[in-house]
Each structure stands twice: as C-alpha cells, then as structure tokens.
Amino acid sequence: MQRPPANTFNLEYLHEITNSLDEISKQKLKGVILTSAIPNIFSAGLDIKEFYKPDLQRLENFWSSVQDVFIKLLDLDFATAAAINGHAPAAGCVLSLSCEYRAMVNGNYKIGLNEAALGIITTPWIQAMMYQVIPMKHTETALTTAKLFDVDEALQIGLIDEIASNKEDAINRCKQYIRKFDKIPLHARALTKQRMRQTPIKILREQRDEDIRMFVDVVMNPSVQDNLKDYVEKLKNKKKK
Numbered sequence: 001m002q003r004p005p006a007n008t009f010n011l012e013y014l015h016e017i018t019n020s021l022d023e024i025s026k027q028k029l030k031g032v033i034l035t036s037a038i039p040n041i042f043s044a045g046l047d048i049k050e051f052y053k054p055d056l057q058r059l060e061n062f063w064s065s066v067q068d069v070f071i072k073l074l075d076l077d078f079a080t081a082a083a084i085n086g087h088a089p090a091a092g093c094v095l096s097l098s099c100e101y102r103a104m105v106n107g108n109y110k111i112g113l114n115e116a117a118l119g120i121i122t123t124p125w126i127q128a129m130m131y132q133v134i135p136m137k138h139t140e141t142a143l144t145t146a147k148l149f150d151v152d153e154a155l156q157i158g159l160i161d162e163i164a165s166n167k168e169d170a171i172n173r174c175k176q177y178i179r180k181f182d183k184i185p186l187h188a189r190a191l192t193k194q195r196m197r198q199t200p201i202k203i204l205r206e207q208r209d210e211d212i213r214m215f216v217d218v219v220m221n222p223s224v225q226d227n228l229k230d231y232v233e234k235l236k237n238k239k240k241k
C-alpha cells in the first residue's frame, strides 16, 4: 500500500484495491503479502474525511466499497499474509485480520479496533472477524474500550502471530507461512479456508443494505459528527505540540 501520508482508505483507493484484488484473483498465485511502503504506518484505517461532514450518496458508496473489499479479500483462494510494518488501527487492523497470518515489526506501534473512540461502532461482521482471531471475552473488552495494543500485547493476545525485527524479516516470515501450503491441493485449502471464514462473510452478505443504512445513520448522528470534529482536530493539532 502506498497512499501517503497514512495509507488511509478513501473511496477512490478502495476502488483501486477492488480492481487489484479482481486482477490477482484471476492469476494462479501461491499467496499475497500485504504491507506498506510508508515507514511506520501499515494503515491508519478508513479516511476520516469520508465520514466527517459527508455527502450522503458518496458515504453510501464508500461503505459499500468497504464491504466489497472485505468480502473479496476474505474470499481469496490463495494464502494471504500481512507484514505489518507500523501502526494498524481500525480498518488497518481489520485489513490484517482478513489475512490468514500476521507478522508485525517490533517498534512503538499500535494495532486494534478503536472505532468506539471516534463514536462509531464496529459492525457485527467486523466483530465476528475479530473473535475468530482472539477470544470473544478479549474482543468485547477491546472493542468497548477502543483498545489499541502494543506489539508485545498483540502477540500475547494472539492478534498477531509473530514479531519481526524489521519489514524484510516480516515479509520473509509471511513467505515462510505461504510456503507451508506448497504440497496442499489448492481447492482443498481454499474450501477449508472459506468454510472457516464463512461466519463474517455470511453475516455481511445477509445484511449488506441494512449494514449500509446503519453505518450512514450512525455517522450522520450529530453527536457522532461532533465527536469526529474533535478527533480530526486532535489529529491536526498533534504536529503543533
């Protein structure tokens, strides 16, 4: 990913990712490794500008595109791994959770789902994604407290699989993970993976329109917009301190 300054996902970038996923899913690949070309930031999540004072039509398209990327990524036949070379809050974390394996570079980085801090809520399919990886009890506490884990905590709780010394090491560990499937028939691997992951996909597929309506309702709530205003200000003012 290379969308400076923070690899945030806006509508156009989501379309680019959808096209790339469509393209690679036609190829006979062994696996895909997601990483960032931006030092210290894997992804800062969804672009907050998309839901602060949004245009309604664009907001609906935006969330529908988020849903598309999530389904496509989760459904890929081949192995997916994330070399997390920096912060991975919110959708940055979800992106890594959509992969089968995560190696995170050691450093002063945070990963987790902090949506509640912005006044927005994690949808049931995102919650399901999280508790497929870490236990339900930890998920509930993490989501309700908007907890961002440091690298050691993330390993301890199982949110990441391994700690890497740098980006290259993280990528190598991802490659090693992908090589594990060299002798496994592709269709058996793919079907097993898809069945293991059917809960979040099923929840989302059954409720796509309702999910968009709920997201729009939450985002357009005046108190959520106030919260987002403060959050955006805080982000801007960080540099001035």
Ligand SMILES: CCCCCCCC/C=C\C=C\CC(=O)SCCNC(=O)CCNC(=O)[C@H](O)C(C)(C)COP(=O)(O)OP(=O)(O)OC[C@H]1O[C@@H](n2cnc3c(N)ncnc32)[C@H](O)[C@@H]1OP(=O)(O)O
Residues within 6 Å of the ligand: 005, 006, 008, 009, 014, 017, 040, 041, 043, 044, 045, 046, 047, 048, 049, 066, 069, 070, 087, 089, 090, 091, 092, 094, 095, 098, 114, 115, 118, 126, 235, 236, 238, 239
């Ligand atoms: C493709 C996705 C598929 C997967 C499906 C996803 C499903 C959806 C799931 C979840 C939904 C989640 C909702 C969200 O994602 S809301 C976004 C939440 N993100 C955050 O709260 C992170 C906010 N950012 C930070 O905390 C920091 O920027 C950090 C990542 C820790 C990096 O810190 P630092 O290195 O100090 O860099 P800066 O803070 O100075 O940031 C650099 C510039 O980037 C701008 N920025 C950062 N984050 C965002 C953002 N999310 N949206 C818009 N802009 C952002 C920041 O303002 C700086 O800009 P500038 O240089 O102009 O000042």
